[in-house]
Amino acid sequence: MQFQEHINISNSEQVKYGLVDSFKDVSNVLLLDGNTTETDSFEWILAVGSVDEISIGMEAAFDALQNFYDKHKDWIFGSLSYDLKNGLEDLKSTHPDGIQFPDLHFFVPQYLFVFKDNQLAVHHHESQKAFDLDVLSRVFEDSGIGLNSSIKHRVAKKNYISNVNLIKAHIQRGDIYEMNYCQEFFSENSKLNTLETFKRLNTISKAPFSCYYKVGERYLLSTSPERYIKKVGSKIISQPIKGTRKRGADLVEDERLKIELYEDQKERSENVMIVDLVRNDLSKIAKKNSVKVDELFGVYTFDQVHQMISTITCEVEKQTTLKEIFEATFPMGSMTGAPKISAMNLIEKFEKTKRGLYSGAVGYISPAGDFDFNVVIRSIQYNTLNKYLSFMVGGAITIGSDAELEYQECLVKAKALFEVLDQNHAR
Numbered sequence: 001m002q003f004q005e006h007i008n009i010s011n012s013e014q015v016k017y018g019l020v021d022s023f024k025d026v027s028n029v030l031l032l033d034g035n036t037t038e039t040d041s042f043e044w045i046l047a048v049g050s051v052d053e054i055s056i057g058m059e060a061a062f063d064a065l066q067n068f069y070d071k072h073k074d075w076i077f078g079s080l081s082y083d084l085k086n087g088l089e090d091l092k093s094t095h096p097d098g099i100q101f102p103d104l105h106f107f108v109p110q111y112l113f114v115f116k117d118n119q120l121a122v123h124h125h126e127s128q129k130a131f132d133l134d135v136l137s138r139v140f141e142d143s144g145i146g147l148n149s150s151i152k153h154r155v156a157k158k159n160y161i162s163n164v165n166l167i168k169a170h171i172q173r174g175d176i177y178e179m180n181y182c183q184e185f186f187s188e189n190s191k192l193n194t195l196e197t198f199k200r201l202n203t204i205s206k207a208p209f210s211c212y213y214k215v216g217e218r219y220l221l222s223t224s225p226e227r228y229i230k231k232v233g234s235k236i237i238s239q240p241i242k243g244t245r246k247r248g249a250d251l252v253e254d255e256r257l258k259i260e261l262y263e264d265q266k267e268r269s270e271n272v273m274i275v276d277l278v279r280n281d282l283s284k285i286a287k288k289n290s291v292k293v294d295e296l297f298g299v300y301t302f303d304q305v306h307q308m309i310s311t312i313t314c315e316v317e318k319q320t321t322l323k324e325i326f327e328a329t330f331p332m333g334s335m336t337g338a339p340k341i342s343a344m345n346l347i348e349k350f351e352k353t354k355r356g357l358y359s360g361a362v363g364y365i366s367p368a369g370d371f372d373f374n375v376v377i378r379s380i381q382y383n384t385l386n387k388y389l390s391f392m393v394g395g396a397i398t399i400g401s402d403a404e405l406e407y408q409e410c411l412v413k414a415k416a417l418f419e420v421l422d423q424n425h426a427r
Contacts (some may be wrong), residue, residue: 001075001123003113004130009120014133016044017140017199020212021112023048024195028107029214030077032364035206039374042116045364047077049110049292051125054078055207055215058087061104062330066323074125078106078212079220079362079372082331082355089341097354098388099381101218106365134356145200146193147389147421148419152350154184157407163350164403169397170346178273179337179346182394183410184353185417188387192382194219201380201420206303209374211362212235220357222379223416225302226309228361229325229374236282236314236325240274240334241375242347242396243267243308246412247301262299266400271297271308274396277340278312284328286314304416322369332375335359337396357381357390380417 009015014029018277025027026049032426033044054068061084069076081103083093111131112123124131160183198212198221206224213220227239248254261267275293282291295311316325337343347355358381363373380391393410407410411418 001109002126004122004124004384005133006052007120007122007133007136009115010117011314012043012115012118014139015120015136016308017195018138019046019135021140021195022135023125027110027214027216028053029208029212030362031212032362033210033212034208035202035203035210042214044115046113047075047107047109047111047364049128050107051110051127053105053107055102055105058084058103061087062323062326063105065106065326066321069322069369072108074108075112075364076108077364078104079215079357079376080104080326080330080360081357082335082360084360085331085344088327088330089344091313091341091344091348093348093354095348095352095354097356098386098390099218099356099383100358101215101220101381104413140199141197142196142199143193145197145421147187147197149187149190149299149389150273151185151187151353151389151418151421154186155174156244160407161403164397164401164406167346167350167397168399168401171397176346177338178343178398179343180272180335180359180394181361181397181406182351182355182392184390184392185414186391187389189387190382191387192389194221194382197221197380197420201416204303204419205378205416207378213362213376217384219308219382219384220362220376220379221382222362222374224377224378224379225300225307226375228363228375229329231325231370233370234315234318236286236316238278238329238332239309239425240278240312240332241307241309242271242274243297243299244395244409244413245306246415247303247305251261254301258277258299258301261306262297263307263329266398267308268297269400270396270398271310273338273398274333275310275312277350278329281329281333282312282314284315285320285324287317290315305412322365322371330361331359332361335375335377353390353392355392358390378413378416380421393417
């Protein structure tokens with residue numbers, strides 16, 4: 001990318017959404033918004049247009065990604081579907097997929113906008129003309145989300161409860177220790193103003209790994225609080241989330257819920273199982289004795305929920321490739337369970353919707369080979385071609401799980417999604 005100009009910005013929110021709106025007719029658009037929490041590299045970054053792109057299925061996907069990066073050695077942005085697992089292991093995904101995001105999609109943008117410390121850096125690809133800076137004065141006017149249909153359950157509550165108990169029976173038999181079980185909420189024949197919806201969701205959630213992502217006629221509106229994996233030089237960082245509590249009605253209740261989360265033995269058990277799984281994944285590509293748990297059971301507060309987050313790091317050799325890192329760690333353990341392959345087989349048995357991009361990852365790779373990817377959770381997906389809207393929520397099922405409480409936790413995680421879509425919680 002060629003640097004064009006630095007511009008002092010006092011109205012970041014207006015510029016951010018105005019820019020995205022100005023590219024509404026462009027096929028590839030990705031806004032990564034750290035909501036001021038990711039200040040080491042940017043507060044938000046917007047990649048638009050496509051000089052080159054790759055959009056493929058699951059077979060040899062990471063080989064293709066490696067070749068695409070090696071070809072360009074430039075900024076590339078994109079996504080990894082959960083169902084790439086089928087190309088890594090003897091697994092399958094046969095459930096309906098109303099959204100139909102590609103299994104792997106990456107693009108080299110025509111234009112790149114990086115905002116940090118009240119300055120917007122504008123870049124354009126060497127093959128493109130300079131960006132017209134007059135567009136920065138465009139004002140995005142929120143005209144409402146436009147949703148014209150109601151949200152339905154893919155799985156009735158009684159069936160969810162029954163499935164949790166059946167999963168616990170598998171745990172009792174020793175088939176697995178933990179499984180991430182998810183359910184879908186959806187709407188058919190729906191209309192949705194995607195940018196308005198994302199703006200509202202991003203405003204009330206302010207999550208550190210939020211993104212607005214457009215690939216053709218498919219959209220992801222995500223306010224994810226979770227990092228899948230980050231690489232800076234030779235250092236790899238993974239930060240799985242396991243453990244959730246709602247926010248309190250006042251400061252006293254809020255603090256009580258944080259302490260309750262930190263001390264909850266079931267939540268700790270869930271968290272440590274996934275920490276061990278991540279440690280094992282990283283050990284496949286790490287330098288000897290470099291895998292470390294930097295933080296265990298950290299409790300972090302977001303606008304909608306408290307989360308228990310652990311941080312695991314390692315060092316890799318200089319010659320370690322993108323392909324090797326992704327193949328060793330994908331999909332992320334927080335969205336599968338343990339052991340990973342057994343858990344993924346049971347996920348296919350008990351869930352009714354193909355996960356697709358949900359519980360996959362969205363992010364970027366830099367020219368130097370550094371990268372940062374989120375976990376696609378707390379997200380709305382929408383396909384304008386078939387007018388299908390979907391969001392999924394779930395949680396870790398362990399031997400200590402109470403099915404009713406697991407269901408209520410799903411609703412806590414989906415609270416902001418229901419609120420933005422102006423829907424009552426499902427009962």
